[in-house]
Each structure stands twice: as structure tokens, then as C-alpha cells.
Amino acid sequence: MFKRNRKATVIVILSAIIFVGNISFTNHLQPRFKNLKVLSANIADEQLDDVMDGFKASLGVKCNFCHAPSKTQQGKMDMASDDNARKDITREMMRMTNEMNQKYIANIPHTDTAKIQMVTCTTCHRGQAKPVVAK
Ligand code: HEC
Ligand code: HEC
Numbered sequence: 844m845f846k847r848n849r850k851a852t853v854i855v856i857l858s859a860i861i862f863v864g865n866i867s868f869t870n871h872l873q874p875r876f877k878n879l880k881v882l883s884a885n886i887a888d889e890q891l892d893d894v895m896d897g898f899k900a901s902l903g904v905k906c907n908f909c910h911a912p913s914k915t916q917q918g919k920m921d922m923a924s925d926d927n928a929r930k931d932i933t934r935e936m937m938r939m940t941n942e943m944n945q946k947y948i949a950n951i952p953h954t955d956t957a958k959i960q961m962v963t964c965t966t967c968h969r970g971q972a973k974p975v976v977a978k
Contacts (some may be wrong), residue, residue: 877923881937901964
């Protein structure tokens with residue numbers, strides 16, 4: 844009786860190890876986010892949050908300015924969906940901003956090398972969805 848119980852205990856512990864092992868394995872291989880084309884697929888949650896909060900602040904908008912509503916859950920947004928055209932516009936803006944920095948800003952002679960100023964969304968947008976044009 845005692846022997847059989849011990850065997851059962853060993854099996855329970857072993858399957859727990861396999862189960863836990865399996866979870867960390869899957870987490871490692873499957874990126875958390877489903878549809879990133881510009882940002883790194885391995886970006887940490889907090890970093891992605893920072894980028895999205897930055898977009899919100901620099902354009903003076905909310906998440907739903909760029910993200911589409913969910914088709915299955917009422918009142919929710921589907922962050923991975925590309926149904927809102929502003930998401931692709933934003934991807935182009937991200938590529939453009941990166942290129943400005945890498946191709947141009949990085950290569951000019953800097954008068955203040957201690958504090959090189961990079962182009963960001965705010966450089967142009969300044970809290971507006973469409974940059975204000977000086978008249
Ligand atoms: C100015 C447009 C814009 C705003 C505002 C914005 N997002 Fe995004 N979001 C994007 C773009 C573009 C991507 C995809 C980036 C890429 O392809 O690398 C994205 C991707 C995401 C993803 C990853 C989805 C996936 O699984 O691929 C999440 C989560 C997300 N956004 C959440 C938010 C939240 C929450 C807010 C509001 C706080 C927000 N976003 C505001 C443009 C925006
Ligand atoms: C060099 C200036 C510049 C930079 C930098 C820039 N943008 Fe833009 N953006 C513009 C201009 C100009 C427009 C308006 C184009 C038009 O009239 O359709 C625009 C339009 C947009 C739109 C569409 C707005 C709408 O009303 O539909 C989004 C979204 C956007 N930008 C997001 C971003 C984000 C996010 C960044 C940073 C990654 C960024 N932009 C960086 C100049 C810039």
C-alpha cells in the first residue's frame with residue numbers, strides 16, 4: 844500500500860515538473876505580441892506600453908485613434924488587428940522617424956555632442972494628430 848502511494852507521488856511530482864517545464868518553453872518561443880512589423884518581436888511588455896503611451900501623448904489621442912474595435916468582444920479593442928488604417932500610417936511614421944535619425948541626424952556635425960537631439964513624433968506633432976502648419 845505504502846509503496847504504491849509513493850509511486851503515485853513520484854508520478855505527480857514528475858508530471859508537475861514536465862508541465863512547468865513546458866510552460867516556460869512555450870513562453871520562450873512564442874512572442875507575446877502577434878503583429879509587430881516595426882518594433883522588435885521580443886519587446887518587453889513595459890517597453891511596448893511606454894511606446895504606446897508616447898504615441899498617445901505626442902499626438903494628443905487615445906488608443907482607439909489607431910486601434911480597431913474587437914469583432915468578438917463588445918466594447919473592447921483588438922490591438923493586433925490592422926483594420927484601422929492609422930496603424931499602418933503610424934508604421935510608416937516610425938520608419939520615417941528612424942530613418943531621419945539614422946541617416947541624417949546621426950551624421951551631422953553636432954554642436955553639442957553631450958546632448959544630441961533626436962527626431963521624435965513630438966518634434967513634428969506637438970500634441971496634435973496632424974502637425975500644425977505655421978501661417
Ligand atoms: C498613433 C497610433 C497608436 C496609438 C495612439 C496606440 N497604438 Fe498601439 N500600436 C500602434 C502600432 C503602429 C502598432 C504596431 C507596431 C508594429 O507593427 O511594430 C501597435 C501595437 C500595439 C500592441 C501590440 C499588439 C500585437 O499583439 O501585435 C498593443 C498591445 C498596443 N499597440 C496597445 C496600445 C494601447 C494600450 C494604446 C493606448 C495606450 C495604444 N496601443 C495606442 C499604434 C498605436
Ligand atoms: C517630420 C515630421 C513628422 C514626424 C517626425 C512624425 N510625423 Fe506623423 N505626420 C506628419 C505629417 C506632416 C502628417 C500629416 C500628413 C497628412 O496631411 O496626411 C502626419 C500624420 C500622421 C498620422 C495620421 C494622422 C491623421 O489625422 O490621420 C499619424 C497617425 C502619425 N502621423 C503618427 C506619427 C507617429 C506615431 C510619429 C512618431 C513615430 C510621427 N507621426 C512622426 C509629420 C511627422
